[in-house]
Amino acid sequence: MKNCFNYLHLQDLIVQKGDLMKTKYVVLLALGLLLLVCSRDTTKLEKGTPEYEFAQKISEKVPYFNPDQNNVVATSKDFRVTTGEVLKNIFSNMGKGVTRFYSLDSLKLKEVLKNSAKEYSDKKLLLVAAEKAKIELPPAKFDSIMQMQYRRHGSREKFVEILTKNGVGIEFVEQQIKESVIIEQFLNQVLSERVKPTEEEILQAYNSDKTATVRHILMQTQGKSESEKAAIHNKMEGILKRAQSGEDFAKLAMEFSEDPGSKTKGGLYENFGRGDMVKPFDEAAFSVPVGEISDIVETTYGYHILKVESRSKETRPLDEVRPELEQKFEQTKRRDVYFQYLEELQKETQFKLTEF
Known part of the structure; x- marks a missing residue:
């Protein structure tokens, strides 16, 4: 009530x-x-609205999102999230871009909707926690943030014009920005102590390899079905055997890699820092012995095979690089700490996603 x-x-x-x-x-x-x-369920989409029509089309492939049923996708001690909320958020965020959803098959669409429901629910969980912690965004600060957005696009009128052309409302965008800043302030307050490195961690980071040079072969799996991914993995296994048997890795990369950024260079990425790449790739680059070839590594991009060419350590004095190490450590640790905190918050609030 x-x-x-x-x-x-x-x-x-x-x-x-x-x-x-x-x-x-x-x-x-x-x-x-x-x-x-x-x-009265205020999250239920109203018949005759564009959001309702969008939901109807979606529910033809994923019936759980039937706008007349307005099923629950997440619950906690403080709130529940319905399909109507999730779809309204997608529609408001994408505007005319929602037509992209119509070409997806039912499996891919279901996956996208699950991710959208989780992201929306996680955000709501954090906003409720921020409200309990009395985190507020002063109007003057919010106005300053919006003025920056307007200047970036020329003026408020031009910014609104761009949004309108794409079917997105300025009120929705302003609310999204406001909520994002509130969450950022809240997380800064909650996680600040957790991400600070200890002296032992600083020394460990200083003495560890600083940069790596690798060659890699990528075969993309984004947007692929499970059967397609299995076929790609089988192909990668064949390439891995050829690399392990001594074939020229650079030539294999030029022949098979689907990474446009390194394919023509024989899959070469030089002197990148620890934490610069996606985590599974980064872990392989800094753990596989120099001169050796990794097993197949999966990231959000696809399947990789890495050959580690070289690694180097920091040469500057510790006192000189300490601030840099602290900052990089906090940036790297923040992601892990964030997910750890989110999991704690979910348990505390009895948060649960519905399988559909």
């Missing part, structure tokens, strides 16, 4: 004159009206 009209408004509905029975009756009537208003 927290989001319904103020309970004190009931006083305006109570008859102050008349007998006791009449007053009791009116009070009960008022309470009934209150329950009726509060029980």
